Amino acid sequence: MNPLRIVCVAALLLAAGSANGNLSGLNKLRPSQWLSSSQLDKLPRSMEISLQKLESMSVEKGAELMQKLCDHLSQINNDLKPSFLPSSSNVPCYIVKPNGKKVSTSLDKLASACKQQPNFGEEEVTILITGLPATTETVRKANRKLIDAYLQRYSTKRQQPSKFDYSGEKMARTSSEEDSNEWQNQQASSGNLVVIIDLGNELNSFKRFSLLDVDETGAMIRSAIVEMTEKCDVADETIHVVAQGIAAHVAGAAGNEFTRKTGRQLRRITALDPSKILAKNPHSLTGLSRGDAEFVDAIHTNVYGMGTIQRVGDIDFYPNGPSAAVPGAQSIVEASMRATRYFAESVRPGNERNFPAVAANSLKEYKNNDGFGKRAYMGINVDYDLEGDYILEVNSKGPFGKRAPVQKQNSYHGVQQFLEKEGQ
Numbered sequence: 001m002n003p004l005r006i007v008c009v010a011a012l013l014l015a016a017g018s019a020n021g022n023l024s025g026l027n028k029l030r031p032s033q034w035l036s037s038s039q040l041d042k043l044p045r046s047m048e049i050s051l052q053k054l055e056s057m058s059v060e061k062g063a064e065l066m067q068k069l070c071d072h073l074s075q076i077n078n079d080l081k082p083s084f085l086p087s088s089s090n091v092p093c094y095i096v097k098p099n100g101k102k103v104s105t106s107l108d109k110l111a112s113a114c115k116q117q118p119n120f121g122e123e124e125v126t127i128l129i130t131g132l133p134a135t136t137e138t139v140r141k142a143n144r145k146l147i148d149a150y151l152q153r154y155s156t157k158r159q160q161p162s163k164f165d166y167s168g169e170k171m172a173r174t175s176s177e178e179d180s181n182e183w184q185n186q187q188a189s190s191g192n193l194v195v196i197i198d199l200g201n202e203l204n205s206f207k208r209f210s211l212l213d214v215d216e217t218g219a220m221i222r223s224a225i226v227e228m229t230e231k232c233d234v235a236d237e238t239i240h241v242v243a244q245g246i247a248a249h250v251a252g253a254a255g256n257e258f259t260r261k262t263g264r265q266l267r268r269i270t271a272l273d274p275s276k277i278l279a280k281n282p283h284s285l286t287g288l289s290r291g292d293a294e295f296v297d298a299i300h301t302n303v304y305g306m307g308t309i310q311r312v313g314d315i316d317f318y319p320n321g322p323s324a325a326v327p328g329a330q331s332i333v334e335a336s337m338r339a340t341r342y343f344a345e346s347v348r349p350g351n352e353r354n355f356p357a358v359a360a361n362s363l364k365e366y367k368n369n370d371g372f373g374k375r376a377y378m379g380i381n382v383d384y385d386l387e388g389d390y391i392l393e394v395n396s397k398g399p400f401g402k403r404a405p406v407q408k409q410n411s412y413h414g415v416q417q418f419l420e421k422e423g424q
Contacts, residue, residue, distance in 0.1 A: 049206040054306075055136055055333040062332035063305040063324040070276055082213035082279040086202040088220050094196040096147055098154060107197060107220070111227035120193060121234035126150060129221070130200035131245030131275065132333075139200070142337040142344070146242075149347035150194045153380075197221060199247050210278045212246060214286050218253020225258060225266075240268045241293070244340060245306065248274035248298070252288030252312070259292075271298035273307045273339035288312040295384045299339040301325070305332030314387045317355075317378040319394045321363030328396030342400055346379025353377045354401025357392035366391040 049069075054062050091107040095117060105113040114120050128147070134140045199217070203209045228234060236258075243251035248271035255266045271288055280286050289312055290296050296313035303309040304324040319326050319342065325335035345351050355378035360366040376386050394400045 051132060051135055051139070051333060055138060055331045057331060059305070059325040059329060059332055059335060063302075066276075066305050066332065070278065080210065080279045082211055082215070082281060084208045084211040085213045085216045085220075086199070086208075088224070090202060092198040092201050094198065096151070096194040096196065098151065098193075100151060102196075107224050110195070110197070110224050111231045114195065114228050115231045117193060121229075121232040121238070123238065125193070125195065125234055125239050127195045127197060127225070127239065127241045129197045129241065129243040129247040129251055131203070131243065131247035131272075132200045132337075133204045134198075134200065135204070136333065138331075138334050138337055142340040146340050146344040146347065147194060147196070149344040153347050153349055154193075197224075199250065200244070203246070209246060212250075212279065213281075214246070214249045214277060215253045215281060215284060218250045218255075219257045221250060222254040222257035222261065225254060226261065236262075236264045237267045237294075239266050240270070241266060242270045242272065242343070244272045245275040245336060246277070248272065248312070249277055249287045252292040252296075253286070255292035266293040268295045268297070269293040269313075270343065271296070271312055272343055273301045273336045274298055274312050275306050275336075276308045290314045290387075297382050299342060299378060301329075301339040301342070302332050302335035306336045311389060314384075315376065315382060315390060316388075317357055317376075317390045317392065319355075319378070319392055321366070321391055323363075326394055338394075338400070341398070342394065343379055345398065345400055346377075346381065351399070351401065352379065352381040354399060354403055355379050355392055355394070356403065357390035359388045360391040361389065363391055363393075366393075 049065075054065075057065070088108040089106050093105045093107055093110045093113070095103040095105070095113055097103070097117075103113055103117070128143075130143065132139050134143060199221075203212065225239070229236065229239075241251045241255070248269075251269050251271070255269055259265050269288065269292055274288055277287055288296065288298070298311075298313040298316045300307055300309065300316060300318050300322065302325060303318070303322045309322050319338075325332065326338050329335035329338055342355060345354055357376050357378050358366055359374075359376070374383075374386060376382060376390050378390070378392060393402055395402060
C-alpha cells in the first residue's frame with residue numbers, strides 16, 4: 001500500500017463522524033470503526049484534506065476528523081513512514097529589518113544573507129520557523145502579528161515602527177490588542193532582526209505535512225544555524241527559536257542535532273501549538289522534548305485537533321486547559337494559530353505579563369484554586385527556572401491575556417498584591 005494514499009481518508013472519515021459533535025468519544029473508537037488498508041487504498045487522491053477545508057469546518061468537526069485520522073493511521077498494518085524532505089534551496093527565508101523591510105533568501109543561502117546585515121548577531125537573534133502555509137488569512141494574520149510585535153520590541157526609537165509586510169500585505173490593526181500604546185513607555189529590547197524560515201511554505205498539502213521527515217528536516221535547519229553562527233560570529237546563548245505546529249518538532253530535532261554536532265545548546269525553543277507527528281521513524285525518538293535547548297517552553301491551544309496534549313518542554317502552558325479549541329476560535333486552524341497570537345501579544349512591550357498561569361492539571365482544578373506552585377507568565381518573559389504543566393484562562397478576543405487568574409487568590413500572591421505590583 002502506498003503511504004501517500006493513507007492521507008486521503010478525510011471525506012470518508014468525516015462522513016463516518018458523529019453528528020452531535022461530542023468530543024468525549026474521540027479516543028474511544030471501536031475496532032469495527034477502523035478502516036482496512038484495502039479500503040484506504042481505494043480512496044481517490046482527490047479526497048485530500050486542505051487547510052481551507054479544515055478552516056471551513058466547525059471546531060468540533062475538524063477536531064473529530066483529525067482525531068479519527070490519527071486513530072486509523074495508528075491501527076493500519078502499514079506504518080506511515082516519513083518520506084518528504086524539502087530541499088534547502090526551496091525553503092524561503094526572510095531577514096526582517098527594523099524598518100519592516102525584508103531580505104529574501106533561501107535556507108541554503110541564509111548564513112550568507114545574514115552575514116551581509118550590519119551588526120548581525122551582536123544582539124538577540126530570533127528565528128521563526130513557520131508550520132503552515134500562509135494560504136489563509138488566519139495564518140497570514142497570526143504571522144504578521146508576531147513579526148510586528150518583534151519590530152515594536154526591537155525598535156530603538158520611542159515611536160511606532162513600520163509594519164511588517166508579510167506576503168505582500170500590510171498589517172491592519174483590528175482590536176485593542178494591537179491598539180495598546182503601552183509599548184511607547186518601554187525601553188527597547190536587545191535585538192534588531194528577525195529571521196523567518198518559512199518551512200510552512202513547503203507544507204502546502206496534507207501529504208507533505210503528514211509525511212514530513214522531521215529528523216532530517218531538523219538536521220538541515222541545524223546546518224543552516226551552525227553556518228550562521230560561524231559566519232556571523234553569533235553566540236549560541238543569543239538564539240531563540242520560535243516554531244509553529246509540526247515545525248516545533250523540527251526545531252527540536254535541529255536543537256538536538258546542534259548539540260550533538262557542536263557540544264553546545266541553543267538558548268531557547270518556544271513551541272507554538274506543537275502538532276501531532278503522523279509519520280515516525282520506528283528506530284528513533286522523534287519530536288520536541290526538554291533538553292533540545294537550554295530551555296523549552298510550549299503553548300498548547302488545539303490539543304484535540306492539530307495539536308498534541310503531550311508535554312514537550314520544560315514548561316507547557318494549556319490556555320483554558322487541554323481542549324479542542326480556545327475561546328473565540330471558529331476552527332481548529334484558528335485555534336492552532338491562537339498560540340502564535342498569544343505569544344505575539346506577550347512580545348509587545350508592556351504586555352509581557354498579560355498571561356499569568358498556575359501549575360495545575362485541569363481547568364477545573366485551576367478554577368477551584370487547587371493549583372500549586374509559583375505563578376508563571378506564559379510568553380516571552382517566562383521564568384527559566386520553572387517546569388511542569390500550567391493552566392490559565394484567556395479572553396475570546398484581543399487583548400487575549402487576562403493579566404490575573406480568575407480564581408480566588410489564597411496561595412499565589414493574591415490579586416491585590418499582583419495588581420499593586422503591576423502598578424494597576
